[in-house]
Amino acid sequence: MVKKRFISRMYPLTKLIIALTLGGTSIIVHQWQFGYLFIMPLMFLLAILDGKFKSYFKKVFAAIVVFFLFIFLIQAFLVPVGATIWQWEFLHLTVGGLDKALNITATIGVFLTTLLLVFETTNMSDLMVSLQKTGMPNGAAYVFLASIQMIPEMNKRSKVIMQAQRARGIETEGNMWVRTKAFFPTLSPLIISSITDIGDKAATLEARAFSSSIPNTFYRDLHASFFEKYITVFVILLCTLYTLWRYVPAIGGLL
Amino acid sequence: MKKHFTTMVLILIPIAIAVNVIGGQLASILKLPMYLDMIGTILVAALAGPIPAMVAGGVTNLILGITSPTWIPYAIVQIACGAVAGYAAQKGAFKSFKWTALTALGVWAAALLTAVPITTILFGGIAGGGGGSVITAFFLTTGQGLWQSVTTSALITETLDKFISTFIVFFIVKSIPVSTLVKFPLGPMYAEE
Structure with a gap:
C-alpha cells in the first residue's frame, strides 16, 4: 500500500470545513486576486505535495475550461460595463465586464479547486464516519454512501436495458422525437425494477438492526489530532481578519 | 423525523438519486435538449411527500x-x-391526470424561479450543464439583457423537461405493484382505487 501523504491523511471534516471557509471568504471579499493569485496556486501546490497532481489537475481542467470560457465570453464581451479596452466585430471588451468576469470565475475557481482537492484526497466512508461522530444520523450517512454505490450499479443496468430495447428494434438515433421516445423504455423498467427490490433491501438492513436507536460502533477508527483541531480555527480566524481588512476602512480597508 | 424517514424511504432515496443522475446522463446520451435530472426527486415526492423529496x-x-x-x-x-x-x-395530485399537469406547472415555476437567479447572479449567465449557455449567448448577441437572455434560454430548456419528468412519475406510480406501493408513506393513497 502506498503511504498516504499529508493532505490525504488529514481528518476529513477538517479539510471540508477549511474548503468551505475559503469558498465563503472568496464570495464575501469579492476580489479576484484572492482566488487567482493565492488559493488556486496553493491548491495545485498542495496537490503536488500530496502526489495526486495528475488526476486532480485533470478533474479541475475538465470542470473549468469550457465553463470559464463561456463566462468570459458572456461577462467580458457581451454585457458591456464602462469603457471599452479592445474590440473586434461585435465583441467589446470593457473594463467593468472584465472585472466582473474575473471576480465570478475567481469565486467559482476557489470552490472548485478546494472542494475537488478534498474529494480527491478523502475516502467517502471516512468523511461519513467523521460527520456521524459530530451527530449526523446514520440514515443520512446511508443515503450518501448508498447513492454513491448505486449510481454505477444502476448505470450498468440501464445500459443492459438499452441494449435489450435496441435488440427489440427501438431506435436511439434519428430526430428529436425518435430519441425522446427511446428515453422512456430505457428508464421506466430501470425505475420499476429498482423499486420492487426495495422491500428485500429493507429486510436485509433491518436484519442488521438498521433502525435501532442504540449508538453505533464504527469499523473505521478516526481521530482528529491536536493540530487538525486547531488549524480549522486558525484558518477561520485568518479569513475573518482578511474580510475585516477588506471592508473596514479604519484598518486599511479598500471600501 | 422518524415519521418521514422509514427504512423504505431511506432506501428509496439513494435509488431516486441514481435515477436523477442516470436520467440526466441518458438525456445527454440521446442528445435531448432537456436535463431530465429530476425524475427521481419527483418520484420520492409522489411516494413519500415533500421532506424526503427535498433530501433526495x-x-x-x-x-x-x-x-x-x-x-x-x-x-x-x-x-x-x-x-x-x-x-x-x-x-x-398524482392520482389524476389533470392534477398531475397542474403539479408539473408548479414544479416548472419553482424551477424557473430558482434556476434563473442562480445562473445569472452566481455564474454570470452560464448554466452548470452547458447546453443552455449556447442559447443564452445567442440571445445576448441579439442585444437582449442578461436576465432576459437567461430567462428565455431557461424557458426553452425547462418547460418540456419538467412536464415530461412529472408525467413519467405519474405513469410509473401507476405501474408499481400494489404490494410494494403500500409500504411507502403515501402509497396507500394510490392503492385505494
Whole structure:
C-alpha cells in the first residue's frame, strides 16, 4: 500500500470545513486576486505535495475550461460595463465586464479547486464516519454512501436495458422525437425494477438492526489530532481578519 | 423525523438519486435538449411527500458536486421542486391526470424561479450543464439583457423537461405493484382505487 501523504491523511471534516471557509471568504471579499493569485496556486501546490497532481489537475481542467470560457465570453464581451479596452466585430471588451468576469470565475475557481482537492484526497466512508461522530444520523450517512454505490450499479443496468430495447428494434438515433421516445423504455423498467427490490433491501438492513436507536460502533477508527483541531480555527480566524481588512476602512480597508 | 424517514424511504432515496443522475446522463446520451435530472426527486415526492423529496433532490446535487462542484448551488432548484411536488402529492395530485399537469406547472415555476437567479447572479449567465449557455449567448448577441437572455434560454430548456419528468412519475406510480406501493408513506393513497 502506498503511504498516504499529508493532505490525504488529514481528518476529513477538517479539510471540508477549511474548503468551505475559503469558498465563503472568496464570495464575501469579492476580489479576484484572492482566488487567482493565492488559493488556486496553493491548491495545485498542495496537490503536488500530496502526489495526486495528475488526476486532480485533470478533474479541475475538465470542470473549468469550457465553463470559464463561456463566462468570459458572456461577462467580458457581451454585457458591456464602462469603457471599452479592445474590440473586434461585435465583441467589446470593457473594463467593468472584465472585472466582473474575473471576480465570478475567481469565486467559482476557489470552490472548485478546494472542494475537488478534498474529494480527491478523502475516502467517502471516512468523511461519513467523521460527520456521524459530530451527530449526523446514520440514515443520512446511508443515503450518501448508498447513492454513491448505486449510481454505477444502476448505470450498468440501464445500459443492459438499452441494449435489450435496441435488440427489440427501438431506435436511439434519428430526430428529436425518435430519441425522446427511446428515453422512456430505457428508464421506466430501470425505475420499476429498482423499486420492487426495495422491500428485500429493507429486510436485509433491518436484519442488521438498521433502525435501532442504540449508538453505533464504527469499523473505521478516526481521530482528529491536536493540530487538525486547531488549524480549522486558525484558518477561520485568518479569513475573518482578511474580510475585516477588506471592508473596514479604519484598518486599511479598500471600501 | 422518524415519521418521514422509514427504512423504505431511506432506501428509496439513494435509488431516486441514481435515477436523477442516470436520467440526466441518458438525456445527454440521446442528445435531448432537456436535463431530465429530476425524475427521481419527483418520484420520492409522489411516494413519500415533500421532506424526503427535498433530501433526495439536495443530495443528488451534492453528489454530482463531488466531481463537478458547479452543480452544488443548483441543489436549491431540486429542493424547491421537490417541495412543490411533494406538497401536491400529499394532497393526492398524482392520482389524476389533470392534477398531475397542474403539479408539473408548479414544479416548472419553482424551477424557473430558482434556476434563473442562480445562473445569472452566481455564474454570470452560464448554466452548470452547458447546453443552455449556447442559447443564452445567442440571445445576448441579439442585444437582449442578461436576465432576459437567461430567462428565455431557461424557458426553452425547462418547460418540456419538467412536464415530461412529472408525467413519467405519474405513469410509473401507476405501474408499481400494489404490494410494494403500500409500504411507502403515501402509497396507500394510490392503492385505494
